[in-house]
Amino acid sequence: EVATVRLSTDFGKKILQQKTLNRGDFDQNGVCTATIANYINNSEGVEFLVFANGDTEIEVESITYRKVEE
Numbered sequence: 001e002v003a004t005v006r007l008s009t010d011f012g013k014k015i016l017q018q019k020t021l022n023r024g025d026f027d028q029n030g031v032c033t034a035t036i037a038n039y040i041n042n043s044e045g046v047e048f049l050v051f052a053n054g055d056t057e058i059e060v061e062s063i064t065y066r067k068v069e070e
Contacts, residue, residue, distance in 0.1 A: 001020055001021070001022055001053055002021055002022060002023055002026075002052070002053055002054070002056045002058075003020075003021040003050060003051060003052050003053060003056060003058050004018060004019070004020050004021070004050070004051040004053070005018070005019045005021065005034045005036060005048070005049070005050055005051075006018045006019075006047075006048075006049040006050075006051070007036050007038055007046065007047070007048060007049075008046075008047050008049060009045050009046055009047065010045060011045075011047070012047060012049065016038050016040070016046075017036050017038045019034055019036055021034055046065075048063050048065075
């Protein structure tokens with residue numbers, strides 16, 4: 001386990017969804033695309049948090065947030 005990606009609201013108090021990233025989730029270049037699909041009624045105050053575990057160095061290149069049509 002190298003990192004945790006969390007989608008939350010209310011300054012981290014309400015966790016909507018969480019995903020653990022393991023070494024096997026990363027390719028040979030150390031790149032991983034983590035996807036968290038979650039319906040968010042109101043996007044105000046939504047947070048995307050990344051927690052590195054141990055001596056892991058994490059660089060976030062981008063976070064994409066988009067509306068998905070039903």
